[in-house]
Amino acid sequence: MTTRPKLILGSTSRYRRELLERLRLPFDVVSPQVDETPLDGETPAALAMRLAAAKAAAVAALHPQAVVIGSDQVAELDGTPIGKPGTHERAVAQLRAMRGRSVVFHTAVAVQHAASGYSGAALAPVNVRFRDLADAEIEHYLRTEQPYDCAGSAKCETLGIALLAAIESDDPTALVGLPLIRTCALLREAGIDPLQP
Template sequence: MNSPSIILASSSQTRKALMDRLHLAYHTVVPDIDESPQGENHADDLAKRLAFEKAKYISELHPDAIVIGSDQVAWREGAPDIFIGKPLTIEKAIRQLQANSNKIVYFSTALSVQQKSTGFEQTIIEHYKVKFRKLSQAEIERYVAIEQPLHCAGSFKCESLGISLFEEMIGQDQTTLMGMPMIKLCQILRDLKVLVP
């Protein structure tokens, strides 16, 4: 019996790089879903719904495949109902970092693994937080100019120069901050009899 194919339901280059770490044969298919909030009042709820819907959409098209969906929502301490999105422009990235300065920013990262033909579905949420140091305007502008973090929630790349913005990083698995909790993913894949490593 052939092993089921593995599909990453994502267009994210960061998530693809995380999957590449596992040395598994997989391919990516981009899910066509509406990612706007639908009345959720907590980042956890939005992230879980989006991860689930991404995996479900692709699972319907490829019922025998193991489909991996993931989504991340960022929010500042005390405001889990105010979602920090991708800035998309330099001006918005600068404003986000000004607002993040000297604050704790939380990341709710959801993972959904589904296989329609067997009825398997597991959707979980993991958390990570970073404490930003007090940032000067010059530091913010210099950082944004160098890294161009326009497609990153919170306007930084922790795996690159973004590390210089922090006072502290708090969490069990740094890949949760990067957008897909890999320790949990490996556990789920092993439950599905996928050899990792």
């Protein structure tokens, strides 16, 4: 019987940590220290993939015996990336721009195990249709939820679901920030099967 390698989540996101806890695997959390500045001409999907891989690689370089998960999410409206608003005013502007529209949330996950040379990554796009929101609805939501640390200013796992007309995805946790179906597949390839004790 081989010993399961240590698992590390290379992320400071509490949402990703909470999602990974669903797999009931022991894991540590390490901040990846990665510059998240987009490259010139980089598409939102490519940005998400690059950052997920960079986060996994940064932590794997420090912990080569561990299996490391990196993840990133970039929202896209009309080809333009939408980041975390940070402030109430920016969140208002984001939700006004998205009302009545479809936004693609590109959620990428990368898994690396430096000791074995394993490196894998996957993208889980989520198409989200926002309702045609009134200004008063936007204001009430933001004052209630304060989702200023979420791409696109909305948290679908709580009151933010009321902002939406539809969510289309084949990996249901991708919108929250970590696509667990794809994560499980990559972990199995790296030698960690969540269903094996």
